[in-house]
Amino acid sequence: MLQPHVIAVTGLNATDNPAPGVGVLRSLRADARPGDRLVGLAYDALDPGIYAEDLVEDVFVLPYPSSSGDAYLSRLEYVHERAGLDVIIPTLDAEMPAFIALQPRLRAMGIAMLLPTREQLDLRSKATLPRLGARADIDVPRTAVLTSAQELAHVHERVPYPLLVKGLFYGATLAHTHEEAVAAFHKAAAQWGLPVIVQECVQGEELNVMGVGDGEGGLWSAVPMKKLMLTDKGKGWAGITIRDPELVATAERFVRETHWRGPFEVEVIRDRSGRYWLIEINPRFPAWVHLATSAGVNMPRAVARLAAGERPAPQPDYEVGVMFVRISLDQVARLEDLERVLTAGEICRREHERPTRPLVGAA
Amino acid sequence: MTHAQLQNLAISETGFVFDPRTGATFTLNPAGLTVLVALRDGLALDGIVARVHERFEAVPAGSARQDVVEFVQLLRQHGLVPASFTV
Numbered sequence: 001m002l003q004p005h006v007i008a009v010t011g012l013n014a015t016d017n018p019a020p021g022v023g024v025l026r027s028l029r030a031d032a033r034p035g036d037r038l039v040g041l042a043y044d045a046l047d048p049g050i051y052a053e054d055l056v057e058d059v060f061v062l063p064y065p066s067s068s069g070d071a072y073l074s075r076l077e078y079v080h081e082r083a084g085l086d087v088i089i090p091t092l093d094a095e096m097p098a099f100i101a102l103q104p105r106l107r108a109m110g111i112a113m114l115l116p117t118r119e120q121l122d123l124r125s126k127a128t129l130p131r132l133g134a135r136a137d138i139d140v141p142r143t144a145v146l147t148s149a150q151e152l153a154h155v156h157e158r159v160p161y162p163l164l165v166k167g168l169f170y171g172a173t174l175a176h177t178h179e180e181a182v183a184a185f186h187k188a189a190a191q192w193g194l195p196v197i198v199q200e201c202v203q204g205e206e207l208n209v210m211g212v213g214d215g216e217g218g219l220w221s222a223v224p225m226k227k228l229m230l231t232d233k234g235k236g237w238a239g240i241t242i243r244d245p246e247l248v249a250t251a252e253r254f255v256r257e258t259h260w261r262g263p264f265e266v267e268v269i270r271d272r273s274g275r276y277w278l279i280e281i282n283p284r285f286p287a288w289v290h291l292a293t294s295a296g297v298n299m300p301r302a303v304a305r306l307a308a309g310e311r312p313a314p315q316p317d318y319e320v321g322v323m324f325v326r327i328s329l330d331q332v333a334r335l336e337d338l339e340r341v342l343t344a345g346e347i348c349r350r351e352h353e354r355p356t357r358p359l360v361g362a363a
Numbered sequence: 364m365t366h367a368q369l370q371n372l373a374i375s376e377t378g379f380v381f382d383p384r385t386g387a388t389f390t391l392n393p394a395g396l397t398v399l400v401a402l403r404d405g406l407a408l409d410g411i412v413a414r415v416h417e418r419f420e421a422v423p424a425g426s427a428r429q430d431v432v433e434f435v436q437l438l439r440q441h442g443l444v445p446a447s448f449t450v
Contacts, residue, residue: 205385226386242386243371320383321373 004035006084007304010062011091011284012042012049016328017235020091020285022048025055027293027300037350039083045341051333053349058083061345065098073102077109082348085111087307089263089300091284093169096121114215114262114307116283123258124281126166126197136257138250138278141200141269149185152178155198164199167192172234174201199279204271206279207244208236210286211251212299212306214314215261220302221315222251223292228323238325239288241295241318250276263289263303288324295322368444369403382443389441394419398434408432408450 007028011021021040028038040059042050050059060079063071079085088111090099099106100118107113123132133140142159146152155163162176165184169192175181181198188196211222224244227236251266265282285300292299295318305312340347373381378391380399391399397418401411408431415427422430431450438444 228386240386243383321381 003308004033004037005086005304005308006037006039008039008041008079008083008085008088009056009091009300010041010043010089010095012040012047012056012059013044014048016231017233018287018326020287020289022052022055023287023289024089024091024285024300025049025052026290027298028304029055030290030293031298031301037083039079039085041079041088042341045338048331050341050347051331051337057348057350059341059347061341065095069098069101072098073105076102076106076111080109080111082346087112087304089113089285089303089307090115093283096283112307112309114212114303116213116258116261120258120260121283124254124260124264124283126168126280127195129278129281132254132257132281133278136253138253139275140278141202143200144198145195146185146198147195149182149189152181152185152198155181159198159200162201164201166197166199168195168197172199202269202271202277202279204269204277207242207247207268207270207276208239208265208286208288209244209247209251209268210263210265210289210292210299211255212263212302213255213258213260214306215259217256217259218314219248219252219255219316220306220312221292221297221299221318222248223295223297223299223318224248225288225291229325236288236326238323239291240323241291241320243320246276250278254281263299291322291324292318294324295319366444366448369399372399372403372443374399374403380443385442387441389443394422394430395434398431399438402435402438402444402450411450 009021009024011019013019014022025038038056040049040056042059042061043064049056062075065072090096099113100115100121103113103115122128127145130140130143144155144158162174164172165175165181165188166172167188171188173184175184185196207224207226209222209224212220214220224242224247225239226242227239229238231237250268254266263285265286267280269277269279289300297315297318302312337347371383378396380389380391397415398411401414411431412427415422435450439446439448
Protein backbone atom coordinates (compact mmCIF):
# COMPACT_ATOMS: atom_id res chain seq x y z
CA MET A 1 0.00 0.00 0.00
CA LEU A 2 1.34 3.40 -0.97
CA GLN A 3 2.28 5.53 2.03
CA PRO A 4 0.64 8.93 2.52
CA HIS A 5 2.85 11.94 2.38
CA VAL A 6 3.02 15.34 4.00
CA ILE A 7 4.01 17.55 1.08
CA ALA A 8 4.96 21.22 1.37
CA VAL A 9 4.72 23.52 -1.64
CA THR A 10 6.06 27.04 -2.08
CA GLY A 11 4.97 29.75 -4.53
CA LEU A 12 1.47 30.56 -3.27
CA ASN A 13 1.29 33.91 -5.03
CA ALA A 14 -1.55 33.56 -7.56
CA THR A 15 -2.10 37.07 -8.89
CA ASP A 16 -1.91 38.26 -12.52
CA ASN A 17 1.53 36.69 -12.82
CA PRO A 18 0.90 33.54 -10.80
CA ALA A 19 3.57 31.34 -9.28
CA PRO A 20 3.21 27.59 -9.81
CA GLY A 21 2.35 26.70 -6.19
CA VAL A 22 -1.44 26.76 -6.45
CA GLY A 23 -1.34 24.68 -9.61
CA VAL A 24 0.98 22.16 -7.93
CA LEU A 25 -1.37 21.96 -4.94
CA ARG A 26 -4.37 21.40 -7.22
CA SER A 27 -2.58 18.53 -8.92
CA LEU A 28 -1.55 16.96 -5.61
CA ARG A 29 -5.07 17.36 -4.26
CA ALA A 30 -6.54 15.77 -7.41
CA ASP A 31 -4.64 12.57 -6.71
CA ALA A 32 -4.47 12.67 -2.91
CA ARG A 33 -3.92 9.44 -1.03
CA PRO A 34 -5.80 8.77 2.22
CA GLY A 35 -3.74 10.44 4.91
CA ASP A 36 -1.95 12.86 2.57
CA ARG A 37 -1.53 16.35 3.96
CA LEU A 38 -0.64 19.43 1.94
CA VAL A 39 1.27 22.31 3.52
CA GLY A 40 1.73 25.73 2.00
CA LEU A 41 4.93 27.73 2.42
CA ALA A 42 4.31 31.44 1.77
CA TYR A 43 6.40 34.59 1.64
CA ASP A 44 3.65 37.18 1.94
CA ALA A 45 0.57 37.40 4.15
CA LEU A 46 -1.68 38.05 1.16
CA ASP A 47 -0.44 35.25 -1.07
CA PRO A 48 -3.79 33.98 -2.38
CA GLY A 49 -2.91 30.31 -2.00
CA ILE A 50 -2.81 30.73 1.78
CA TYR A 51 -6.56 31.22 1.81
CA ALA A 52 -7.46 28.29 -0.47
CA GLU A 53 -8.85 26.09 2.29
CA ASP A 54 -9.89 23.43 -0.20
CA LEU A 55 -6.32 23.03 -1.38
CA VAL A 56 -4.05 23.40 1.60
CA GLU A 57 -4.43 22.49 5.25
CA ASP A 58 -1.53 24.14 6.99
CA VAL A 59 0.38 27.24 5.94
CA PHE A 60 3.63 28.65 7.25
CA VAL A 61 5.26 31.94 6.35
CA LEU A 62 8.94 31.72 5.49
CA PRO A 63 11.57 34.47 5.50
CA TYR A 64 12.84 35.38 2.04
CA PRO A 65 15.56 32.99 0.87
CA SER A 66 17.89 35.94 0.34
CA SER A 67 17.86 36.50 4.07
CA SER A 68 20.24 34.63 6.33
CA GLY A 69 20.60 30.95 5.39
CA ASP A 70 20.42 30.07 9.07
CA ALA A 71 17.12 31.91 9.46
CA TYR A 72 15.70 30.07 6.46
CA LEU A 73 16.82 26.65 7.73
CA SER A 74 15.69 27.42 11.23
CA ARG A 75 12.22 28.24 9.99
CA LEU A 76 12.08 25.06 7.90
CA GLU A 77 13.12 23.08 10.98
CA TYR A 78 10.23 24.63 12.87
CA VAL A 79 7.79 23.83 10.07
CA HIS A 80 9.04 20.24 10.03
CA GLU A 81 8.57 20.01 13.77
CA ARG A 82 4.99 21.24 13.48
CA ALA A 83 3.92 19.47 10.29
CA GLY A 84 6.20 16.45 9.92
CA LEU A 85 7.17 17.04 6.29
CA ASP A 86 8.03 14.18 3.95
CA VAL A 87 8.58 16.18 0.77
CA ILE A 88 9.08 19.82 -0.22
CA ILE A 89 8.35 20.97 -3.79
CA PRO A 90 9.93 24.42 -4.37
CA THR A 91 8.37 26.33 -7.25
CA LEU A 92 10.21 29.68 -7.41
CA ASP A 93 13.43 30.47 -9.28
CA ALA A 94 14.77 32.72 -6.54
CA GLU A 95 14.60 30.05 -3.84
CA MET A 96 16.16 27.21 -5.83
CA PRO A 97 19.78 27.93 -4.84
CA ALA A 98 18.80 27.99 -1.16
CA PHE A 99 16.91 24.71 -1.31
CA ILE A 100 19.66 23.04 -3.32
CA ALA A 101 22.22 24.14 -0.73
CA LEU A 102 20.01 22.91 2.13
CA GLN A 103 19.14 19.60 0.49
CA PRO A 104 21.61 17.47 2.48
CA ARG A 105 20.52 18.92 5.80
CA LEU A 106 16.85 18.61 4.97
CA ARG A 107 17.42 15.03 3.83
CA ALA A 108 19.06 14.28 7.17
CA MET A 109 15.87 15.56 8.82
CA GLY A 110 13.79 13.17 6.71
CA ILE A 111 12.59 15.72 4.14
CA ALA A 112 13.00 14.70 0.51
CA MET A 113 13.12 16.91 -2.58
CA LEU A 114 13.63 16.22 -6.28
CA LEU A 115 16.02 18.96 -7.25
CA PRO A 116 18.90 19.44 -9.68
CA THR A 117 22.44 19.97 -8.48
CA ARG A 118 23.84 23.48 -8.35
CA GLU A 119 25.89 22.65 -11.44
CA GLN A 120 22.80 21.60 -13.37
CA LEU A 121 20.95 24.72 -12.22
CA ASP A 122 23.75 26.99 -13.40
CA LEU A 123 24.10 25.14 -16.72
CA ARG A 124 20.61 26.21 -17.84
CA SER A 125 20.92 29.78 -16.60
CA LYS A 126 20.30 32.47 -19.20
CA ALA A 127 23.97 33.40 -19.15
CA THR A 128 25.17 29.90 -20.07
CA LEU A 129 22.29 28.81 -22.32
CA PRO A 130 24.34 29.01 -25.54
CA ARG A 131 26.86 26.58 -24.09
CA LEU A 132 24.10 24.16 -23.08
CA GLY A 133 22.55 24.49 -26.50
CA ALA A 134 25.81 23.54 -28.18
CA ARG A 135 26.20 20.48 -25.94
CA ALA A 136 22.60 19.31 -26.30
CA ASP A 137 22.32 20.12 -30.03
CA ILE A 138 19.60 22.70 -29.46
CA ASP A 139 19.67 25.99 -31.38
CA VAL A 140 19.96 29.13 -29.23
CA PRO A 141 19.51 32.68 -30.61
CA ARG A 142 22.64 34.80 -30.75
CA THR A 143 23.36 35.88 -27.19
CA ALA A 144 25.74 38.20 -25.38
CA VAL A 145 26.34 38.28 -21.63
CA LEU A 146 27.12 41.79 -20.44
CA THR A 147 28.50 43.11 -17.19
CA SER A 148 28.47 46.80 -18.09
CA ALA A 149 26.30 49.14 -20.13
CA GLN A 150 29.40 50.24 -22.06
CA GLU A 151 29.43 46.87 -23.77
CA LEU A 152 26.14 47.78 -25.45
CA ALA A 153 28.03 50.19 -27.73
CA HIS A 154 29.27 47.29 -29.87
CA VAL A 155 26.83 44.51 -29.01
CA HIS A 156 25.09 44.91 -32.37
CA GLU A 157 28.19 43.35 -33.96
CA ARG A 158 27.23 40.10 -32.24
CA VAL A 159 23.48 40.44 -31.68
CA PRO A 160 21.45 42.45 -34.23
CA TYR A 161 18.72 44.93 -33.39
CA PRO A 162 15.96 44.65 -32.39
CA LEU A 163 17.25 42.65 -29.47
CA LEU A 164 15.96 41.48 -26.12
CA VAL A 165 17.53 42.72 -22.90
CA LYS A 166 16.96 40.18 -20.16
CA GLY A 167 17.50 40.09 -16.42
CA LEU A 168 19.32 37.09 -15.02
CA PHE A 169 16.19 35.64 -13.43
CA TYR A 170 13.24 37.39 -15.02
CA GLY A 171 12.03 39.93 -17.52
CA ALA A 172 12.74 40.74 -21.14
CA THR A 173 12.57 44.15 -22.84
CA LEU A 174 12.67 44.56 -26.61
CA ALA A 175 15.12 47.29 -27.62
CA HIS A 176 15.18 48.77 -31.12
CA THR A 177 17.96 51.26 -30.47
CA HIS A 178 21.10 51.63 -28.42
CA GLU A 179 19.35 54.14 -26.13
CA GLU A 180 16.49 51.74 -25.46
CA ALA A 181 18.98 48.96 -24.78
CA VAL A 182 20.88 51.08 -22.26
CA ALA A 183 17.69 51.98 -20.39
CA ALA A 184 16.63 48.34 -20.34
CA PHE A 185 20.10 47.26 -19.18
CA HIS A 186 20.01 49.53 -16.15
CA LYS A 187 16.49 48.45 -15.26
CA ALA A 188 17.41 44.77 -15.44
CA ALA A 189 20.63 45.28 -13.50
CA ALA A 190 18.84 47.24 -10.79
CA GLN A 191 16.27 44.51 -10.35
CA TRP A 192 18.30 41.32 -10.77
CA GLY A 193 21.94 42.35 -10.68
CA LEU A 194 24.62 41.39 -13.17
CA PRO A 195 25.17 39.98 -15.67
CA VAL A 196 22.48 41.20 -18.05
CA ILE A 197 21.75 39.04 -21.08
CA VAL A 198 21.20 40.41 -24.58
CA GLN A 199 19.61 38.04 -27.06
CA GLU A 200 18.56 38.09 -30.70
CA CYS A 201 14.80 38.44 -31.08
CA VAL A 202 13.69 35.43 -33.12
CA GLN A 203 10.29 35.84 -34.78
CA GLY A 204 7.92 32.94 -34.61
CA GLU A 205 5.52 30.99 -32.49
CA GLU A 206 6.21 30.59 -28.78
CA LEU A 207 5.83 27.03 -27.52
CA ASN A 208 6.43 25.53 -24.09
CA VAL A 209 7.06 22.03 -22.82
CA MET A 210 6.93 20.99 -19.17
CA GLY A 211 8.62 17.85 -17.94
CA VAL A 212 10.30 15.91 -15.18
CA GLY A 213 13.84 14.56 -15.35
CA ASP A 214 14.64 11.46 -13.31
CA GLY A 215 18.18 12.53 -12.47
CA GLU A 216 19.68 9.69 -14.52
CA GLY A 217 19.35 11.26 -17.96
CA GLY A 218 15.82 9.97 -18.46
CA LEU A 219 12.66 11.96 -19.18
CA TRP A 220 9.83 10.81 -16.92
CA SER A 221 7.26 12.74 -18.93
CA ALA A 222 6.87 15.82 -21.11
CA VAL A 223 3.75 17.75 -22.15
CA PRO A 224 3.98 20.51 -24.78
CA MET A 225 1.66 23.50 -24.74
CA LYS A 226 0.79 26.33 -27.10
CA LYS A 227 -0.39 29.62 -25.55
CA LEU A 228 -3.69 30.83 -26.93
CA MET A 229 -3.91 34.14 -25.12
CA LEU A 230 -1.28 36.40 -23.54
CA THR A 231 -1.61 39.08 -20.87
CA ASP A 232 -0.02 42.49 -21.35
CA LYS A 233 2.95 41.07 -19.41
CA GLY A 234 3.31 38.33 -21.99
CA LYS A 235 2.11 35.60 -19.65
CA GLY A 236 -0.05 32.78 -20.97
CA TRP A 237 -3.65 33.20 -19.89
CA ALA A 238 -5.01 30.38 -22.02
CA GLY A 239 -3.27 27.44 -23.62
CA ILE A 240 -3.74 24.02 -25.14
CA THR A 241 -1.74 20.79 -25.16
CA ILE A 242 -0.35 19.93 -28.58
CA ARG A 243 1.36 17.02 -30.29
CA ASP A 244 4.90 18.15 -31.03
CA PRO A 245 7.45 15.33 -31.20
CA GLU A 246 10.30 17.74 -31.98
CA LEU A 247 9.55 19.77 -28.86
CA VAL A 248 9.47 16.64 -26.72
CA ALA A 249 12.75 15.58 -28.34
CA THR A 250 14.24 18.94 -27.32
CA ALA A 251 13.21 18.24 -23.74
CA GLU A 252 14.74 14.77 -24.01
CA ARG A 253 18.04 16.16 -25.25
CA PHE A 254 18.11 18.70 -22.41
CA VAL A 255 17.49 16.03 -19.79
CA ARG A 256 19.91 13.56 -21.35
CA GLU A 257 22.72 16.11 -21.58
CA THR A 258 22.28 17.53 -18.09
CA HIS A 259 20.92 14.48 -16.22
CA TRP A 260 18.35 16.94 -14.93
CA ARG A 261 16.67 15.95 -11.71
CA GLY A 262 13.19 17.35 -11.09
CA PRO A 263 10.62 19.50 -12.87
CA PHE A 264 11.45 21.96 -15.62
CA GLU A 265 9.91 24.05 -18.37
CA VAL A 266 11.53 24.64 -21.74
CA GLU A 267 10.47 27.71 -23.74
CA VAL A 268 11.17 27.79 -27.46
CA ILE A 269 10.32 29.85 -30.51
CA ARG A 270 9.45 27.90 -33.67
CA ASP A 271 10.29 30.15 -36.60
CA ARG A 272 8.57 30.18 -39.96
CA SER A 273 10.91 27.58 -41.36
CA GLY A 274 9.98 25.22 -38.53
CA ARG A 275 13.31 25.58 -36.74
CA TYR A 276 13.19 25.52 -32.93
CA TRP A 277 15.12 28.12 -30.95
CA LEU A 278 15.73 27.64 -27.24
CA ILE A 279 14.76 30.76 -25.33
CA GLU A 280 14.78 29.73 -21.70
CA ILE A 281 14.75 26.77 -19.33
CA ASN A 282 12.94 27.27 -16.03
CA PRO A 283 14.17 24.96 -13.24
CA ARG A 284 10.73 24.29 -11.77
CA PHE A 285 7.10 23.71 -12.69
CA PRO A 286 5.36 26.44 -14.67
CA ALA A 287 2.14 28.09 -13.53
CA TRP A 288 0.19 26.00 -16.07
CA VAL A 289 1.30 22.75 -14.38
CA HIS A 290 -2.25 21.59 -13.73
CA LEU A 291 -2.96 21.49 -17.47
CA ALA A 292 -0.69 18.47 -17.77
CA THR A 293 -2.55 16.81 -14.89
CA SER A 294 -5.79 17.41 -16.74
CA ALA A 295 -4.17 15.88 -19.83
CA GLY A 296 -3.52 12.71 -17.85
CA VAL A 297 -0.01 13.27 -16.44
CA ASN A 298 0.15 14.35 -12.80
CA MET A 299 3.74 15.58 -12.64
CA PRO A 300 3.58 17.10 -9.12
CA ARG A 301 2.43 13.75 -7.76
CA ALA A 302 5.22 12.04 -9.71
CA VAL A 303 7.79 14.45 -8.30
CA ALA A 304 6.58 13.77 -4.76
CA ARG A 305 6.78 10.02 -5.36
CA LEU A 306 10.21 10.17 -7.02
CA ALA A 307 11.52 12.39 -4.21
CA ALA A 308 10.22 9.90 -1.64
CA GLY A 309 12.15 7.09 -3.30
CA GLU A 310 9.29 5.49 -5.21
CA ARG A 311 9.75 4.50 -8.85
CA PRO A 312 6.57 5.40 -10.75
CA ALA A 313 6.73 4.24 -14.36
CA PRO A 314 7.46 7.03 -16.88
CA GLN A 315 4.40 8.49 -18.59
CA PRO A 316 5.18 9.53 -22.14
CA ASP A 317 1.50 9.66 -23.23
CA TYR A 318 -0.85 12.55 -22.65
CA GLU A 319 -4.10 13.87 -24.10
CA VAL A 320 -3.76 16.40 -26.92
CA GLY A 321 -6.26 19.23 -27.19
CA VAL A 322 -6.80 19.85 -23.47
CA MET A 323 -7.25 23.55 -22.90
CA PHE A 324 -6.94 25.90 -19.97
CA VAL A 325 -8.35 29.40 -19.65
CA ARG A 326 -7.17 31.18 -16.52
CA ILE A 327 -9.75 33.01 -14.42
CA SER A 328 -9.58 35.80 -11.87
CA LEU A 329 -11.91 35.21 -9.00
CA ASP A 330 -12.47 36.91 -5.67
CA GLN A 331 -11.62 34.24 -3.14
CA VAL A 332 -13.40 34.89 0.15
CA ALA A 333 -10.97 34.60 3.04
CA ARG A 334 -11.39 34.64 6.79
CA LEU A 335 -10.16 37.68 8.66
CA GLU A 336 -9.08 35.29 11.37
CA ASP A 337 -6.76 33.56 8.92
CA LEU A 338 -5.11 36.90 8.09
CA GLU A 339 -4.76 37.55 11.79
CA ARG A 340 -3.05 34.19 12.31
CA VAL A 341 -0.70 34.73 9.37
CA LEU A 342 0.31 38.21 10.50
CA THR A 343 0.66 37.49 14.19
CA ALA A 344 1.77 33.86 14.30
CA GLY A 345 3.09 33.35 10.78
CA GLU A 346 1.12 30.16 10.39
CA ILE A 347 -2.32 28.61 10.02
CA CYS A 348 -2.94 25.05 11.14
CA ARG A 349 -6.39 24.16 9.89
CA ARG A 350 -5.95 20.46 10.65
CA GLU A 351 -5.73 21.25 14.34
CA HIS A 352 -8.90 23.34 14.06
CA GLU A 353 -7.08 26.22 15.67
CA ARG A 354 -9.63 28.97 15.49
CA PRO A 355 -10.05 31.83 17.94
CA THR A 356 -12.90 31.19 20.36
CA ARG A 357 -14.28 34.68 19.80
CA PRO A 358 -14.31 36.96 16.76
CA LEU A 359 -11.79 39.76 16.44
CA VAL A 360 -12.78 42.76 18.54
CA GLY A 361 -14.32 45.47 16.41
CA ALA A 362 -14.98 43.25 13.39
CA ALA A 363 -18.36 44.07 11.85
CA MET B 364 -3.22 9.42 -50.96
CA THR B 365 -4.27 11.68 -48.13
CA HIS B 366 -1.61 13.76 -46.52
CA ALA B 367 -0.79 12.78 -42.93
CA GLN B 368 -1.40 16.30 -41.68
CA LEU B 369 -5.00 16.16 -42.85
CA GLN B 370 -5.51 12.84 -41.11
CA ASN B 371 -4.35 14.32 -37.79
CA LEU B 372 -6.84 17.18 -37.81
CA ALA B 373 -9.76 16.95 -35.40
CA ILE B 374 -12.85 17.99 -37.38
CA SER B 375 -16.32 18.25 -35.88
CA GLU B 376 -19.62 18.02 -37.71
CA THR B 377 -20.21 21.69 -36.92
CA GLY B 378 -17.09 22.77 -38.79
CA PHE B 379 -14.75 23.26 -35.81
CA VAL B 380 -11.19 22.24 -36.68
CA PHE B 381 -8.32 21.69 -34.24
CA ASP B 382 -4.75 21.16 -35.45
CA PRO B 383 -3.07 19.15 -32.68
CA ARG B 384 0.34 19.95 -34.10
CA THR B 385 0.10 23.70 -33.63
CA GLY B 386 -2.84 24.13 -31.22
CA ALA B 387 -4.55 26.34 -33.81
CA THR B 388 -8.33 26.24 -34.21
CA PHE B 389 -10.50 27.21 -37.16
CA THR B 390 -14.15 27.32 -38.05
CA LEU B 391 -15.48 26.32 -41.46
CA ASN B 392 -18.76 27.01 -43.18
CA PRO B 393 -20.63 23.98 -44.54
CA ALA B 394 -18.97 24.22 -47.94
CA GLY B 395 -15.49 24.46 -46.47
CA LEU B 396 -16.24 21.51 -44.22
CA THR B 397 -17.35 19.45 -47.20
CA VAL B 398 -14.15 20.22 -49.09
CA LEU B 399 -11.86 19.54 -46.11
CA VAL B 400 -13.51 16.21 -45.33
CA ALA B 401 -13.30 15.27 -49.01
CA LEU B 402 -9.58 16.11 -49.00
CA ARG B 403 -9.10 13.99 -45.93
CA ASP B 404 -11.01 11.17 -47.62
CA GLY B 405 -8.33 11.31 -50.31
CA LEU B 406 -10.50 12.53 -53.18
CA ALA B 407 -8.89 14.22 -56.15
CA LEU B 408 -10.15 17.56 -57.49
CA ASP B 409 -12.88 16.07 -59.71
CA GLY B 410 -14.19 13.97 -56.86
CA ILE B 411 -14.25 16.92 -54.47
CA VAL B 412 -16.13 19.07 -57.00
CA ALA B 413 -18.63 16.27 -57.53
CA ARG B 414 -19.23 16.01 -53.78
CA VAL B 415 -19.72 19.77 -53.52
CA HIS B 416 -22.32 19.63 -56.28
CA GLU B 417 -24.08 16.71 -54.56
CA ARG B 418 -24.38 18.66 -51.32
CA PHE B 419 -24.98 22.14 -52.68
CA GLU B 420 -27.19 22.07 -55.75
CA ALA B 421 -27.16 25.84 -56.13
CA VAL B 422 -23.39 26.06 -56.75
CA PRO B 423 -22.77 27.16 -60.36
CA ALA B 424 -21.05 24.52 -62.45
CA GLY B 425 -17.96 26.54 -63.26
CA SER B 426 -17.17 28.11 -59.91
CA ALA B 427 -16.92 25.05 -57.66
CA ARG B 428 -13.60 23.96 -59.16
CA GLN B 429 -12.02 27.37 -58.67
CA ASP B 430 -13.46 27.62 -55.14
CA VAL B 431 -11.86 24.31 -54.18
CA VAL B 432 -8.49 25.39 -55.56
CA GLU B 433 -8.68 28.66 -53.62
CA PHE B 434 -9.72 26.83 -50.46
CA VAL B 435 -6.68 24.57 -50.70
CA GLN B 436 -4.55 27.72 -51.02
CA LEU B 437 -6.12 28.93 -47.73
CA LEU B 438 -5.20 25.61 -46.11
CA ARG B 439 -1.60 26.09 -47.26
CA GLN B 440 -1.53 29.66 -45.90
CA HIS B 441 -2.70 28.49 -42.49
CA GLY B 442 -0.30 25.58 -42.37
CA LEU B 443 -2.99 22.91 -42.42
CA VAL B 444 -1.30 21.31 -45.40
CA PRO B 445 2.31 21.70 -46.53
CA ALA B 446 3.23 24.42 -48.99
CA SER B 447 3.80 21.77 -51.65
CA PHE B 448 0.36 20.20 -51.30
CA THR B 449 -1.80 20.20 -54.42
CA VAL B 450 -5.16 18.66 -55.27
